[in-house]
Amino acid sequence: MTRSPVKLAAPQRVRTYLALFALALILPVLAVSFIGLNRMAAIEQSQIERRVMQIAQNLRFVVDRELDRALVTLETLATSSELRTGNMSAFHRQAVLALKPTKAAIVLIDTSYRQLVDTLKDFGAELPPTSDPVTAQRVIDTGKPQISNLFRGSVNGLPVFNVEVPVFDDEKRVRYVLIMSFQAAYVAEVLTEVRLDPSWLAGVTDSKGIVLARSQQQDEYVGKPLPPELFEQTKNAEQVYPATNIAGDRILRATVRSERAPWFVSATVPLSHTQEPYYRGLFFVALLAAMALVLGGSLAYLFARLMARPLDAATQAAASVGRGEDVNTVQTSLVEANVLIETLATASKELNERAQHSDFLMRELVHRAKNQLAVVKGMALQTARESATVNEFIDQFDRRILGLAQSQDLLLRQNWRGAWLHDLVRAHLEPFGAGSRADISGPDLFLDTTAVQNIGFALHELATNASKYGVLSTDAGRVVIVWRQVEEGGIRLSWSESDGPPSHMEREGFGHRVITELVPRALNSSSILDFTPRGIRWEILIPAGHVAR
Incomplete structure (x- = not known):
């Protein structure tokens, strides 16, 4: 036989089940909140990545724009008539006027890398060879503009880079290399045109992985190489990627290549900044969970107390x-x-009423048992006096005990409260087969126990006498039993025989004494017994006190 799962669990208090119920309500909400938090964090992460890439592209635009301006200025100066005629003094003045950035200089070198003009020096001053012959040689070899990596200038000794264009002679050969040399700090100033949050960082790295410009702490990091791992990520990155910057901080970084120079323009944001919304949401979910658990537990405890008191009252009841x-x-x-x-x-x-009734029944049973024993004793004595032999005694005594039992059965059916008069009459006529030969009529009346026992005695004796000597000893005889209410509230019951032999009943016998003396005396009433040629006629008045309903 299978057992219920509920029965297998140990019994728990109401507050435990309420706490579990509160937890069952809270956990799905927290699970949905956590899933929603992760989804929102993923969306926000994607938005941050798009923003980082967009800023990197904006930074590349402003850097390339400045490089384009420098190229346009140089290409314009390369067509100068003073430069074609070799008037270097006039060209020096023209170059000084062409300079707009304060952190730049214009330099003119020949194909042997010798500086002819440098706006950082007065014209005619002694000038050292160029510090960046590699880029100049590329211009000479390709005949196209070139932009250098970071190096230190030969005149000012500062970190600089060059924007260089060729100057052709009449035969389209490179005669000079015209250079606009910028301090690296100039690019750092250009980067500030793109407004960034304080925690964000913009940077430019040359093709060798050297920091060329930085929107923050430019002087501290310019000229320093990127960590090898970060430089590899910079060269190969196509999307936003997590990394560790030169300062050792975990960052989210986007890198794009400049369209004018062999540089990498990057935008970075601290990884902690990108994860801050997630952790803030996680903290909120944790706080919500803690509050829900505390509130749920408190309410479960409160409701458990509110439920425990009524249950305790029910237990006491x-x-x-x-x-x-x-x-x-x-x-x-x-x-x-x-x-x-x-x-x-x-x-x-x-239950108390039933207990009281049971006590009453027990007392009544004892009382009735005593009465019944007394009745049985009297019946035995009277029957013995009338009987000539033992067999005759047994026969008469057995019939009278049977009649007494009929009345007891009726009382038992009604819990010893009494019996219906109609049922009582039928019960004492049926043993003699007189049910179909009796006319019984009268209102529905309920007699108490005393009336049931005594009227039952009388009916039994009358039926016994009629079966032995009277109307029930022949096939034609009939019995009419009628009762009606009288003015005093009592019941007048009559027994009338017809179409039978002449009336006969021993006047000194037990049956005669029952219907004329014992029953009227027990009911505190009176009776009439007549002997007629047609049969016995008996009548008794049952007082109203013996009629229960």
């Missing part, structure tokens, strides 16, 4: 029922407990 005490109906805060207590109160009342 049940204990009172067990002790046989009356249960008083009380109103609690729990409807089910009120119904249970009210039911227990009703049950207690009914």
Whole structure:
């Protein structure tokens, strides 16, 4: 046989089940909140990545724009008539006027890398060879503009880079290399045109992985190489990627290549900044969970107390029922407990009434048993006096005991409260087969136990006499039993025989004494017995006190 899972679990208190119920309500909400938080964090992460890439592209635009301006200026100066005629003094003045950035200089070198003009020096001053012959040689070899990596200038000794264009002679050969040399700090200033949050960082790295410009702490990091791992990520990155910057901080970085120079323009944001919304949401979910658990536990405890008191009252009521005490109906805060207590109160009342009735029945049974023994004793003595032999005694005594039993059966059916008069008459006629030869009529009346026993005695004796000597000893005889209410409130019951032999009953016999003396005396009443040629006629007045209903 399978057992219920509920029965397998150890019994728990109400507050435990309420706490589990609260937890069952809270956990799905927290799970949905956590899933929603992760989804929102993923969306926000994607938005941050798009923003980082967009900023990197904006930074590349402003850097390339400045490089384009420098190229346009140089290409314009390369067509100068003073430069074609070799008037270097006039070209020096023209170059100084062409300079707009304060952190730049214009330099003119020949194909042997010798500086002819440098706006950082007065014209005619002694000038050292160029510090970046590699880029100049590329211009000479390709005949196209070139932009250098970071190096230190030969005149000012600062970190600089060059924008270089060729100057052709009449035969389209490179005669000079015209250079605009920028301090690296100039690019750092250009980067500030793109407005960034304080935690964000913009940077430019040359093709060798050297930091050329930085939107923050430019002087501290310019000229320093990127960590090898970061430089590899910079060269190969196509999307936003997590990394560790030169300062050792975890970052989210986007890198794009400049369209004018062999540089990498990057935008970075601290990884902690990108994860801050997630952790903030996680903290909020944790706080929500803690508050929900505390609130759910508190409410479960409160409701458990509110439920425990009515249940305790119901338990006390049940204990009172067990002790046989009356249960008083009380109103609690729990409807089910009120119904249970009210039911227990009703049950207690009914049980007490049944117990009292049982006590009454026991006392009545003892009393009736004594009476019955007395009646049986009297019946035995009277029957013995009338009987000539033992067999005759047994026969008469057995019939009278049977008649007494008929009345007892009727009383037992009605819990010893009495019996219906109609049932009583039928019960004492049927053993003699007189049911179909008797006319029985009268209103529905309920007699008490005394009337049932005594009227039953009389009916039994009358039926016995009629079967032996009277109308029931022949096929034609009939019996008419009628009762009616009289003015005094009592009942007048009559027994009339017809179409039978002449009346006969021993006047000194037990049956005669029963219907004329014993029964009227027991009912505190009177009776009439007539002997007619047609049969016996007997009539008795049953007082109203013996009529229960």
